[in-house]
Structure formats: C-alpha cells, structure tokens
Amino acid sequence: xxxxxxxxxxxxxxxxxxxxxxxxxxxxxxxxxxxxxxxxxxxxxxxxxxxxxxxxxxxxxxxxxxxxxxxxxxxxxxxxxxxxxxxxxxxxxxxxxxxxxxxxxxxxxxxxxxxxxxxxxxxxxxxxxxxxxxxxxxxxxxxxxxxxxxxxxxxxxxxxxxxxxxxxxxxxxxxxxxxxxxxxxxxxxxxxxxxxxxxxxxxxxxxxxxxxxxxxxxxxxxxxxxxxxxxxxxxxxxxxxxxxxxxxxxxxxxxxxxxxxxxxxxxxxxxxxxxxxxxxxxxxxxxxxxxxxxxxxxxxxxxxxxxxxxxxxxxxxxxxxxxxxxxxxxxxxxxxxxxxxxxxxxxxxxxxxxxxxxxxxxxxxxxxxxxxxxxxxxxxxxxxxxxxxxxxxxxxxxxxxxxxxxxxxxxxxxxxxxxxxxxxxxxxxxxxxxxxxxxxxxxxxxxxxxxxxxxxxxxxxxxxxxxxxxxxxxxxxxxxxxxxxxxxxxxxxxxxxxxxxxxxxxxxxxxxxxxxxxxxxxxxxxxxxxxxxxxxxxxxxxxxxxxxxxxxxxxxxxxxxxxxxxxxxxxxxxxxxxxxxxxxxxxxxxxxxxxxxxxxxxxxxxxxx
Numbered sequence: 046x047x048x049x050x051x052x053x054x055x056x057x058x059x060x061x062x063x064x065x066x067x068x069x070x071x072x073x074x075x076x077x078x079x080x081x082x083x084x085x086x087x088x089x090x091x092x093x094x095x096x097x098x099x100x101x102x103x104x105x106x107x108x109x110x111x112x113x114x115x116x117x118x119x120x121x122x123x124x125x126x127x128x129x130x131x132x133x134x135x136x137x138x139x140x141x142x143x144x145x146x147x148x149x150x151x152x153x154x155x156x157x158x159x160x161x162x163x164x165x166x167x168x169x170x171x172x173x174x175x176x177x178x179x180x181x182x183x184x185x186x187x188x189x190x191x192x193x194x195x196x197x198x199x200x201x202x203x204x205x206x207x208x209x210x211x212x213x214x215x216x217x218x219x220x221x222x223x224x225x226x227x228x229x230x231x232x233x234x235x236x237x238x239x240x241x242x243x244x245x246x247x248x249x250x251x252x253x254x255x256x257x258x259x260x261x262x263x264x265x266x267x268x269x270x271x272x273x274x275x276x277x278x279x280x281x282x283x284x285x286x287x288x289x290x291x292x293x294x295x296x297x298x299x300x301x302x303x304x305x306x307x308x309x310x311x312x313x314x315x316x317x318x319x320x321x322x323x324x325x326x327x328x329x330x331x332x333x334x335x336x337x338x339x340x341x342x343x344x345x346x347x348x349x350x351x352x353x354x355x356x357x358x359x360x361x362x363x364x365x366x367x368x369x370x371x372x373x374x375x376x377x378x379x380x381x382x383x384x385x386x387x388x389x390x391x392x393x394x395x396x397x398x399x400x401x402x403x404x405x406x407x408x409x410x411x412x413x414x415x416x417x418x419x420x421x422x423x424x425x426x427x428x429x430x431x432x433x434x435x436x437x438x439x440x441x442x443x444x445x446x447x448x449x450x451x452x453x454x455x456x457x458x459x460x461x462x463x464x465x466x467x468x469x470x471x472x473x474x475x476x477x478x479x480x481x482x483x484x485x486x487x488x489x490x491x492x493x494x495x496x497x498x499x500x501x502x503x504x505x506x507x508x509x510x511x512x513x514x515x516x517x518x519x520x521x522x523x524x525x526x527x528x529x530x531x532x533x534x535x536x537x538x539x540x541x542x543x544x545x546x547x548x549x550x551x552x553x554x555x556x557x558x559x560x561x562x563x564x565x566x567x568x569x570x571x572x573x574x575x576x577x578x579x580x581x582x583x584x585x586x587x588x589x590x591x592x593x594x595x596x597x598x599x600x601x602x603x604x605x606x607x608x609x610x611x612x613x614x615x616x617x618x619x620x621x622x623x624x625x626x627x628x629x630x631x632x633x634x635x636x637x638x639x640x641x642x643x644x645x646x647x648x649x650x651x652x653x654x
Contacts, residue, residue, distance in 0.1 A: 146379025217435025448502030486636030
C-alpha cells in the first residue's frame with residue numbers, strides 16, 4: 046500500500062510521519078535547518094500482519110508543487126494534514142483539488158499540532174474540513190486530532206491506517222514504473238526507485254528503460270524497503286539495473302516498461318475534470334506520474350479535449366494528468382486518457398468519444414475502438430496495458446477477426462468482403478476478355494481507404510473460404526470461366542501454336558487463319574479470360590508464358606536493386622520502344638508494377654509466377 050502525506054507548508058506533515066513510523070524523512074541539505082520539505086521523501090512502516098506500508102511525504106510550499114505532483118501516481122490512500130492553529134490554508138485546498146483530479150483516492154484527515162489550539166478552535170477546524178472535503182467529493186471521511194509533541198491521537202491514527210484494506214492486484218496488467226529517483230550505490234551500481242503502476246517484476250527480468258531507450262536487466266529488487274524476488278503494482282520499488290546504464294543518464298520522469306509502445310503519444314484525447322474553463326490553444330504545464338512537460342489544449346466539448354504535447358509522453362488508456370496554467374501558478378483541470386494518438390476525424394465524433402470515456406471495462410472500450418476502425422493488435426494491448434492472457438480474456442466476448450497484425454470486428458469484415466466481391470463482379474462484367482485482377486490492384490480498387498495489410502488479409506480470407514479463386518496469379522470469382530463453342534475451340538487449336546513467341550494483333554491473327562475477324566475476336570477474348578493469353582493493349586495479345594518471361598526479368602532486376610525503364614526493357618529483349626512501353630504499361634495496369642518517373646517498380650510479386 047502506498048499512502049501520500051499532503052498538506053500546507055509547515056503543517057507538521059513530516060513530524061506526523063516521524064511520530065507514526067519513527068523514520069527520519071528530511072534527507073536534503075537545508076530541510077532540517079529550515080523545517081521545510083522541498084522534495085519527495087519516503088518512509089516505510091512494517092506492520093505486525095507482515096505488510097509494509099509506504100508513505101510519500103510531499104512538499105507543502107506552492108513553490109515546490111511540481112515536486113508534489115511527481116509523487117501522486119499509483120496511490121492507494123491519502124493523508125491530509127492541517128495544523129490546528131492555522132486551519133485550512135491555500136495549499137490545503139490545492140492539494141485536495143489535485144488529489145481529487147488525480148483519481149480521488151480514499152482520504153483520512155489529520156489535524157496536527159493540537160497542543161497549539163484550544164478545543165473550540167479544533168472543533169471549528171474539524172467542521173470546516175468536513176464541509177470542504179464533502180464539497181470536493183469525499184462525503185464521509187475519518188478525522189483524527191493529533192499532537193506529535195504529546196503523542197495525542199497518534200496511536201488511534203496508527204490503528205486506523207493499519208486496518209486500511211490492501212490493494213487488489215490485477216494480474217492481467219503489464220509492469221510499469223515511473224522513476225522518481227536514480228542513484229549509484231558503491232559495489233552495487235545504478236538503482237532507481239518509483240511506484241509500480243501495475244503488473245509484476247522479478248529479479249532477472251528484462252525491462253525497457255525510456256531515458257536511454259534500451260533494454261536493461263533487474264539484478265536486485267526491493268519492495269516496500271524489503272529485499273524480494275518478485276514485486277507487484279501498488280508497491281514502492283527500488284531496482285538495481287544492469288546493462289550499461291549510468292545514473293547520470295537518468296532523470297525523474299523516465300519509465301521502466303515491460304515493453305515499449307510502437308508509437309509515443311504526441312496527441313491524446315482526454316476526459317476533463319475542470320476547475321477553470323480551458324481556452325482554445327491555451328498553453329499548459331502537463332504532469333503525468335513523475336513526468337512534467339508543456340503543451341496546448343484543443344477543447345472538443347465541455348468535458349473532452351485534445352492535448353497537443355510539446356514532448357511525447359509514455360501514456361496508456363485511463364492514465365491521469367494534471368493540467369496547470371502556462372505560468373505554472375494555478376491548477377486548472379485533471380485529465381484522464383481516453384484515446385492515444387487520435388486521428389483528426391476523431392475530434393469530430395464527440396458522441397463516440399463520450400461513450401469511450403464512459404466505458405467501464407477493457408471489453409467495452411475494446412469493442413468501441415474496433416467499431417470505429419481496425420487496430421493493430423499490439424497497439425491495443427499496449428493502450429490497455431494488458432498482458433497476453435488479459436488481452437485474450439478481454440477480447441473473448443468480442444471475438445474479432447485477425448487480419449495480419451490487425452483486429453477487426455466480424456461484422457465489419459463481412460461488409461468489406463462483400464464490397465470486394467461486388468467490385469470484382471463489376472470488373473468481370475466490364476472486362477470479360479481479362480482473366481481477373483492481381484491482389485494489389487483488387488485491394489486498391491475495392492478497399493482503397495484501408496491499410497494495405499488489411500485489404501490483402503481480406504482477400505486471403507475470401508480465398509480460404511473458396512469465395513475467390515486464384516488462377517496463374519489472377520484473382521477471379523469461382524464461376525468466372527470461358528466457355529467455347531465448337532467453332533471457337535477449333536479456331537483456338539489453329540491459333541495456339543502462333544502465340545509461342547510472337548505478339549499478335551487481332552486483325553493479323555484473323556488474316557493468318559483466314560477467319561472472320563469478329564469470330565476471332567470473341568475467341569481471343571475467351572482465351573484471354575482463361576489466362577492462356579493476355580491483352581497488353583486492346584486486341585494485341587501475348588501468351589501467358591511470354592508475359593511470365595518478361596515478368597521474371599523485371600523481378601530479377603528488382604532483386605538486384607535495379608528499376609526497369611522502357612529503354613532498358615527494349616534493349617533487354619531487342620524489341621521496339623513502342624512495344625516495350627505497351628508491355629510495361631500493361632504491367633502497371635495489372636498491379637504487378639507501378640510507375641515512378643521513367644521507372645517501373647515491382648509492386649505485387651505474387652502476380653505472373
């Protein structure tokens with residue numbers, strides 16, 4: 046359990062913890078002399094039941110509020126200290142507001158320095174505190190009156206804290222730790238500390254360290270100030286790291302992650318809890334766990350906005366952020382991550398974003414995300430910070446279709462399959478002389494707005510179901526086939542030997558066979574439909590074998606890192622430039638190649654095998 050100790054400057058927070066735990070918390074030069082905490086301090090409190098509770102003592106001066114904000118991630122409980130002689134003060138209110146905006150952990154009120162005020166003043170302070178906390182969302186909180194000088198109330202407060210329920214560990218979350226300190230220990234090496242936000246970590250595990258963007262290994266591990274072999278989310282940890290990492294390379298705000306995301310967040314949609322209205326493009330200070338950056342806000346509607354970050358953050362869904370004004374003097378709002386790396390169109394779907402913000406489970410959020418678009422599987426798992434087992438469990442009720450590395454809803458997949466089949470049906474009707482379409486070209490015609498990997502995966506699903514056939518590299522509907530009349534069949538038997546090497550125009554082959562040109566044209570269209578010959582332009586045909594020979598040359602040049610132009614293709618096959626251009630443009634139309642300037646580059650290697 047991790048408990049934050051908050052409150053106004055010189056309200057006895059550190060003295061209170063010393064009385065509770067016996068720990069000497071002030072560790073920085075000048076803190077003892079000035080009786081003032083300037084940075085995060087930590088205390089550990091072993092209990093008779095075997096648990097060790099962690100306390101984070103945060104500075105109370107407004108000047109050090111940034112340090113206070115670095116200590117509010119991953120909390121289980123909060124103590125709010127208010128001096129009996131001073132009562133409610135500015136940082137009392139601001140610390141309460143920040144706790145509310147950061148997720149509203151359970152709260153215990155502690156009136157300190159009771160030896161400095163009479164009972165009526167203490168009762169009035171207690172009444173005001175209860176009213177304030179109820180107004181801010183804590184309707185029923187425990188309150189203790191204490192004095193570290195004469196130990197009044199310390200024992201009762203200790204009993205109360207000892208009975209706080211432990212955090213429920215979610216075994217399906219990934220390990221993440223926000224680093225708030227880094228130091229070197231002689232004979233041990235680099236050690237980092239922080240609060241684990243989820244998951245578990247073991248000695249020997251490899252983790253990704255964001256400050257230097259490299260993999261490191263956990264050589265030693267302490268949880269709640271005790272040596273352990275495994276530690277869990279919700280604990281204060283110290284990790285001895287090896288793998289070429291120096292203390293000088295690290296800073297507060299770096300992360301230890303089970304694995305890094307594919308894309309860092311530079312834009313993010315958030316749900317807002319505002320203390321003051323946010324303005325269009327307003328400059329902000331943004332606090333996330335132990336990180337502090339700047340950015341701008343683009344309001345979408347009353348409780349939704351997009352944050353544009355000046356520096357990427359290692360964010361996940363439902364992470365909490367605190368937003369302060371550009372001068373870092375006022376806390377303006379709390380924000381909860383709703384959507385990582387949004388597209389511009391997402392801002393125009395406030396109703397969908399609102400439903401996503403209100404989703405109460407991983408399953409509900411994943412269903413909404415997949416309804417909007419296909420998602421790369423690993424991106425979704427990262428966003429929800431789910432292990433492989435947890436991700437599979439959340440998806441089990443949704444039962445999405447896997448296409449390459451994308452996930453799609455079954456209904457959406459069926460719609461795209463029908464769209465693709467309809468486009469191919471239209472193509473067959475308009476181009477009966479052609480044997481079909483290549484994979485890449487069919488994907489571009491039928492599903493132009495989808496990522497290439499999804500379109501090709503949809504084609505593969507149709508092939509697996511037998512709803513598409515592949516014939517010599519051409520995709521076609523199963524019932525698409527040439528049917529010859531006896532006269533056409535006889536004419537083809539005469540024409541077939543002529544196509545072994547040469548290219549033929551319709552009129553020339555009809556003259557050579559002394560056959561009717563219309564009849565010959567219908568016959569050649571049907572043969573082309575079967576894939577035995579191919580029309581490089583209207584009414585000019587090559588045998589499939591010859592086209593495959595040309596394609597093999599282009600493929601070979603591609604493997605050698607060479608493009609193909611009309612000039613080198615003409616020279617390679619000792620043909621006229623016009624014919625070379627016709628063949629290369631046929632390959633472009635088929636989708637086997639695509640043109641870039643004067644060069645024709647390989648696009649779909651599955652064609653013309």
